[in-house]
Amino acid sequence: MSTQNEFREEPGCEVEQDDPARSEAQIAAGQRAAVAPNSSTYGSDDAALKIGVYICRCGGNISDVVDVEQVAETVKLIPGVATAKVHTFVCSDPGQHTISDDILKENLDRVVVASCSPFLHEQTFRGAVARGGLNPYLYEHVNIREQASWAHKHDPAGATSKAIRMIAAAIGKLRHAVPLEQIKLPNHRRALVIGGGIAGLKAASDLAARGIRVLLVEKSGELGGHLNERGRVYPSEQDAAKLVAELAQRVNRDARIEVRLSSQIKAVSGFIGNFKVQVESESALPSEVTAGAIIVATGFRCYQPQENEFLYRMDPCVLTLPDFIQLMRSTPDSARHLTVNGRAVNNIAFLHCVGSRQLDGVHEPQTDGRLNTYCSRTCCTTILQQALAVRRRFNKTGVYSFYQDIRTYGRGEENYYIEASKAGVVFFRYNGEEPPKAEATPREHARRGALSITVKDTLTWNEELTVPVDLLVLGTGMIPGDIADLIEQMKLATGEDGFLQEVHPKLRPVEVAVNGVLLAGTAQGPMNIQETLSAAGAAAAKAAAMFAKEEVELNPFVAEVDQDACCGEAQCVTQCVYEGALRLVTREVNGELVERAEVNAGLCVGCGACVAVCPQRAIQLNGWRLDQFDAMVDGIADGVPGQNCAQELVQIG
């Protein structure tokens, strides 16, 4: 058996000289050693292992800084490395083929890919490894892009050396790796949809139409959400009520959907395939329901301007956009003008971006200290839709739009801008740093208008203009829903904007970090109706795909208790922050009843808090065992034997 010292002193590839018969025995020995906690830092089976290392150029993202050829040449010297190859895009199909082919042809038994973040491609390469017939957990992913080439852009030599060390660490870790199997758990074929706005309705009806049972929970007494308060939807100009009615009817008629109105989520526990949710209803006793997946479709709130923001609540002639839509809807067709505060409205100002696109130093932060720096996406078109409607209904009413950028981006939306311009809507463009000012007109001038709006108009070379109006409509946008409890219960993440955060906007756009929880609609950020319906459909598609399998498959990186070593001290249980993931159970050992820790693999997230506190080292994380950490540290410290890395390390500092 070689020792750690021998490994250091005798570098080079002895792989080929080894007796194959001995090698097999050594693999077995190595695997046993890996299972046993506290095994020596370096396995004795280096010669037996056949590790393939694949180094990605990532186009040039990596190879422009890291000398990938040198990395390949150097890591070949690490005992156990059978092949080290460089590829332009290892994630591409030919790159992946190389891996699976090498596994088959060269009998590789461990694989390392040094490329981008594991967040992007760990799953990709596990797939390639599995296609080669190797256990996908005999694979290590090394991030030499974010952590080497991008972090040390101006130090190519240092980045190269770091990449080598990181790969050496991964190889060390792999020496102690054992094959793992995905955790399979029963899949409860029912979805919980939280929120009965159009996103929730669409997701529920899509899933039910696919044969999946749904429980839809809505906190208010009716379905449809904000859409109940809108008149016509753009660009079809159909009645919003019709859209809501169509979706609600589909939901109410489908026997597979149970709707609970005036109900709220009180507690969420469990995991993908088997969530337990406490639902409290006004009309019924609280009950626990089981669902395999949860779709969060809790929507948005309308921005409420702060006290005195553009005279809001100070002057009755200032309304928000939703209020204005109500005014338009409640004004009879026979009316010859709009009426506000008992006065005929002869001139209206629409002010865009109120509560959106806020700038530091210009706008007052919200009560939570946050600025709404984002664009609310829907207000420009809604304003122009309303502006056009005013001009068409009351052709004597002057309409003025104060904007920064007109964002009529969607299909059919630009027409509102074109038509509004043709219909005589007058546009003033302000710079975000100098928003217009609204003032109540002194009584003696009130005949011209109750309010005056002053703007530095960048369409006329920053001329300062004052426009008297009878009504100011604040183009208020969207803010995140009031779902702090739900965020807490479900451990959801929010972005800087306060909306729920997806895992990745392109790779996993409707998923969150918690498996089995999906996002639909404006809970995730501002969207228009069509985008909301599409997002809901996308969330339903992911849920339906999940339900297509009999069982839920999870990564095996969970804690495992060595029942022989555990003394039942329960320090791990105390430390565990994931409710239900660890508990004490009573077992019979040698005729005695003793307490032992037990892991619930569905709830354990593999954080390792338990591992750190166990005095017996009786609890370990599969895939991240303590001996693997030791080996990684050695790999980083030693780099490649014979390459005089210790000196470099000092230089890198």
Place this chain on the structure above:
Amino acid sequence: MNTKISSDFKPDAVVVGGGIAGLQSALDMADQDLKVLVVERNASIGGHMIALSKVFPTLDCASCITTPKMSAAAHHENIQILTNTEVQAIESGDGVHRVKLLQKPTYVNFDKCIGCRLCEYACDTEFRDRFEEGLGAVRAIAVPFTNAIPQKAVLDAEHCLTCGTCARVCPTDAIEFDQKPRRLTIETQAVIVASGFELNSVTLKPQYNAARSQNVIAPMTLERLLAPHGPYGRVLRPSDGKIPGSVAFVQCAGSRDESIGVSYCSRVCCMYAIKQAMLLSGALPLADITIYYMDIRAFGKGYEQFFQNAKAMGINFVRGKVARIDPLQGGDLRLHVETTEDAENPMQERVHDLVVLAQGMIPGWNPAQISPVACATDGFVATPSLTAPTATTAPGIFTAGTAAGPKDIVDTIAEAGAAAMQACQYLYQKREAALVG
């Protein structure tokens, strides 16, 4: 993949287009245990996205996002892919769609080709590489690009001199000069039209003089110049290889302009211009970068912050319409700009080394005459349903992505999921009805 498909193959759904929309909808259907055929007219799947450098607003490298989806589709047991294949017609009746396909000859037997590229290395004939927007050269027989799927050589009959070198070096005798186009009809229950977009021509507005100057370029050209694995590996201007010191982006050069018949907004140009400006200022720290715009439409999640970051980085945003671009001797360009912000000097002339014209998105394929799918007045696939935005006018045919109007990648991917869901429930309900009936 690819050649084994015969007329007997009856997928549950056919996806027209192997770009990001088509791949995502194929994956979302296949994950629900449906058999899907993806038909792609080009030699590789991946669409426009695979040719991009990085993508906004995360600045992820585009290949890093696209290749896993390409690869996942290629390896999915429920997905078959046909490249070099055009949809010539979709005939619908009795709830069945007969999709008529034309498989174009590649002159390479894909069953035999192992993607070794020996033919490519041996070929003497080179021509401008369309994948590199004409900036690089490609051999007359070649694997389409580094991360193409499938990794099979394709022979370009237009440029091939039929010298036979490739056939002599091919270790598997895969070259077949006598290949003929092949017609086949696939019967299916559902279709997703994900045929994507094209860009209108940079020469559309003669006053911008793109026909007269190589340095008035298309945004996709700049994408390739910025891509780390692009034609030059760095940003050089096409006419003389000069490192540009001053770059202008002219926005709405092919959209929001009734004079060229595109009155709509192409929805992505503001953001990609900002992204390219950011990448340029990374690649060329000394360069002046100016974006001439009408409105900055940074509407998506994280987009406004991206725009504000660009301003903070020192990228110049000038609100004004560029009236004319004059090529100067030596390759520089003089822009005549009308700004509304500079009272002293509203009509300006500014000289730049390189100008990027924001082209407009136009439909990539017109299904109107050859299938029951209707298009709207903007030329994109019509989606009349209020509650199902991915449903077309034809039952059982759905649409996703830019086939139904300009869209960014994030919105395309969401819509692809929605279209897949719509198709899956359509198929499920048909089966349920058949069981009941």
